[in-house]
Amino acid sequence: MAFDKICVPENGEKITMGKEGKLNVPDQPIVTFIEGDGTGRDIWRASQRVLDAAVEKAYAGRRKIAWMEVFAGEKSWNMYGQDDDAWLPQETLDAFSEYLIGIKGPLTTPIGGGISSLNVALRQKLDLYTCLRPVKYFEGVPSPVKRPEDVDMVIFRENSEDIYAGIEWAAGSDEVKKVIAFLQDEMGVTKIRFPESSGIGVKPVSQEGTARLVRAAIQYAIDNNRDSVTLVHKGNIMKFTEGGFRNWGYEVAKNEFGAVEIDGGPWCQLPNGIVVKDAIADIALQQVLTRATEFDVIATLNLNGDYLSDALAAQVGGIGIAPGANINYTSGHAIFEATHGTAPKYADKDMVNPSSVLLSGEMMLRYMGWSEAADLILQGINGAIVAKTVTYDFHRLMEGATKLSTSEFGDAVISHMGASSEKAKPEDQYDELAERFKELFEAGAEKSSEFAQIAMEKARQQLTAAGAFSEEQGKNLKRFLERDFTQMANVMRDEAKEKFNPSRVGAGAMSSLSTLLNMAGSALSSIAERTQKAISCRSGEITSAGTLTCNACGHDLHFKKTGRVPPCPTCHATEFRKSY
Ligand SMILES: NC(=O)C1=CN([C@@H]2O[C@H](COP(=O)(O)OP(=O)(O)OC[C@H]3O[C@@H](n4cnc5c(N)ncnc54)[C@H](OP(=O)(O)O)[C@@H]3O)[C@@H](O)[C@H]2O)C=CC1
Numbered sequence: 001m002a003f004d005k006i007c008v009p010e011n012g013e014k015i016t017m018g019k020e021g022k023l024n025v026p027d028q029p030i031v032t033f034i035e036g037d038g039t040g041r042d043i044w045r046a047s048q049r050v051l052d053a054a055v056e057k058a059y060a061g062r063r064k065i066a067w068m069e070v071f072a073g074e075k076s077w078n079m080y081g082q083d084d085d086a087w088l089p090q091e092t093l094d095a096f097s098e099y100l101i102g103i104k105g106p107l108t109t110p111i112g113g114g115i116s117s118l119n120v121a122l123r124q125k126l127d128l129y130t131c132l133r134p135v136k137y138f139e140g141v142p143s144p145v146k147r148p149e150d151v152d153m154v155i156f157r158e159n160s161e162d163i164y165a166g167i168e169w170a171a172g173s174d175e176v177k178k179v180i181a182f183l184q185d186e187m188g189v190t191k192i193r194f195p196e197s198s199g200i201g202v203k204p205v206s207q208e209g210t211a212r213l214v215r216a217a218i219q220y221a222i223d224n225n226r227d228s229v230t231l232v233h234k235g236n237i238m239k240f241t242e243g244g245f246r247n248w249g250y251e252v253a254k255n256e257f258g259a260v261e262i263d264g265g266p267w268c269q270l271p272n273g274i275v276v277k278d279a280i281a282d283i284a285l286q287q288v289l290t291r292a293t294e295f296d297v298i299a300t301l302n303l304n305g306d307y308l309s310d311a312l313a314a315q316v317g318g319i320g321i322a323p324g325a326n327i328n329y330t331s332g333h334a335i336f337e338a339t340h341g342t343a344p345k346y347a348d349k350d351m352v353n354p355s356s357v358l359l360s361g362e363m364m365l366r367y368m369g370w371s372e373a374a375d376l377i378l379q380g381i382n383g384a385i386v387a388k389t390v391t392y393d394f395h396r397l398m399e400g401a402t403k404l405s406t407s408e409f410g411d412a413v414i415s416h417m418g419a420s421s422e423k424a425k426p427e428d429q430y431d432e433l434a435e436r437f438k439e440l441f442e443a444g445a446e447k448s449s450e451f452a453q454i455a456m457e458k459a460r461q462q463l464t465a466a467g468a469f470s471e472e473q474g475k476n477l478k479r480f481l482e483r484d485f486t487q488m489a490n491v492m493r494d495e496a497k498e499k500f501n502p503s504r505v506g507a508g509a510m511s512s513l514s515t516l517l518n519m520a521g522s523a524l525s526s527i528a529e530r531t532q533k534a535i536s537c538r539s540g541e542i543t544s545a546g547t548l549t550c551n552a553c554g555h556d557l558h559f560k561k562t563g564r565v566p567p568c569p570t571c572h573a574t575e576f577r578k579s580y
């Protein structure tokens with residue numbers, strides 16, 4: 001396709017959607033970007049540099065993003081002729097449509113008049129029906145709550161309907177008079193309190209729109225071994241829109257995922273144990289603060305999701321660190337963007353936190369299957385925060401921190417990529433190793449126990465090279481992982497496969513390993529049987545979730561997630577056997 005003002009990079013190739021819903025990502029993919037209005041300019045400059053550095057570091061020149069700038073907002077208005085169509089030119093939409101994946105900075109939306117939101121328009125025109133906003137705590141980030149580490153939620157915000165559809169008429173306009181007359185005369189509506197001076201908005205919520213969003217949320221929960229999906233709605237008041245969302249959501253769980261009602265419903269449970277429940281939006285906003293651990297994946301309507309994502313971000317450091325993605329899982333189209341806006345008072349001051357766009361970039365790299373580069377972004381941000389080198393928003397809340405500009409923070413992130421993370425917890429390192437092992441195994445064509453060993457060693461080497469742990473730590477972690485994996489494969493050979501249902505087995509490495517064992521089935525159960533001694537766990541070692549039984553006194557220790565094995569609390573012996 002020929003464009004007018006958009007330059008297609010000569011050295012890049014298109015990302016395409018494969019037949020089985022899997023993206024084909026070449027080594028030099030063309031990725032579209034909009035730098036954004038206001039602070040978007042500062043943030044994008046720093047972010048592009050960090051993303052390029054992560055890719056370069058991870059793939060040593062073998063892979064490189066061919067960036068293609070497309071235009072929207074103030075920059076576009078000035079370039080494309082300063083008329084109404086110039087805010088979001090058709091060729092920008094065409095480029096996103098053709099090149100599948102993009103990333104954007106924030107765009108300004110005037111209040112109470114003027115153009116409709118360009119951000120919302122992009123989502124609607126490309127039918128990016130899921131707004132995915134993960135909310136997770138980074139060690140060391142200042143937070144207003146006592147236990148920010150309890151917050152690990154993923155919001156699936158419906159992105160194409162609701163009051164955000166933009167169907168509304170201004171008070172006093174001819175259109176609103178017509179609508180009010182229709183409501184009163186044809187529909188018998190008597191509840192419009194001040195008909196002469198009311199503006200009217202319309203809130204469409206459909207079964208199809210709800211179903212595809214809830215389907216994506218449940219599928220995500222299954223793929224990522226999450227415990228629950230909560231449908232957040234205000235269905236007690238808006239019965240046929242928000243109430244419809246809740247009812248249709250439960251129908252998807254039951255009809256498409258085989259959920260059965262718990263204690264007469266409406267809560268229900270998938271065969272793998274994931275609970276699908278609902279909560280009314282007002283109390284949900286309180287409980288995400290007071291009982292954070294009870295929320296995991298959240299599926300909600302557009303406006304609720306907008307409020308909820310900013311509110312939740314506050315618990316883990318604010319919108320300066322809150323990423324997001326707008327995705328159509330069927331077509332593969334995706335635009336990654338921060339949760340925050342243009343923060344105009346800081347525009348062009350090289351001051352704000354670029355982490356939201358950086359982490360949106362991290363989500364994008366992972367979506368492209370470039371997880372090594374994505375890991376480096378996480379590692380770089382973690383490293384900069386732990387070193388207390390941060391932008392103004394964190395600096396004002398942290399003792400003894402150094403204040404950096406946006407671009408300096410970008411430099412700090414780059415400098416922490418690939419550095420040894422001495423402060424990382426061994427249990428997190430172990431989980432990371434298990435997850436990488438699973439990814440490599442999944443990506444390979446062969447599904448044998450020999451290949452499992454190769455994939456495990458490759459995972460160790462990759463993560464050592466990326467600085468996730470030292471050579472020695474990596475060897476130890478691999479030994480523990482090998483032990484747990486062999487032990488699980490042995491159990492799998494002897495007992496029911498359902499034991500390794502990912503949602504039953506607990507968090508962290510255990511979920512990765514169980515997914516892997518379920519996927520590879522009997523091929524892996526041929527792993528060489530080892531003696532009980534070789535697969536027992538000792539105090540001081542790291543192990544995945546499960547039950548450890550003291551060899552000396554029979555005392556049981558229950559691990560819900562990966563952890564370090566303590567001495568037996570009853571008899572102080574140090575050797576345990578494991579079960580699930
Ligand atoms: N997807 C998009 O493009 C979005 C666009 N918008 C648009 O952005 C414009 C401004 O909206 P507004 O309501 O002011 O919300 P903003 O998100 O732009 O800013 C609100 C406040 O959040 C903090 N903040 C925002 N971004 C950062 C950052 N990167 N680093 C650190 N702190 C940050 C600042 O807090 P403090 O003052 O305390 O330092 C800022 O004043 C509007 O036109 C709105 O429509 C809004 C949301 C999303």
Ligand SMILES: O=C(O)CCC(=O)C(=O)O
Pocket residue numbers: 107108109117118119120306339341
């Ligand atoms: O489009 C806008 O201006 C605001 C959108 C918004 O707040 C969001 O997507 O979270």
Ligand SMILES: [Mg+2]
Pocket residue numbers: 306307310339
């Ligand atoms: Mg918002």
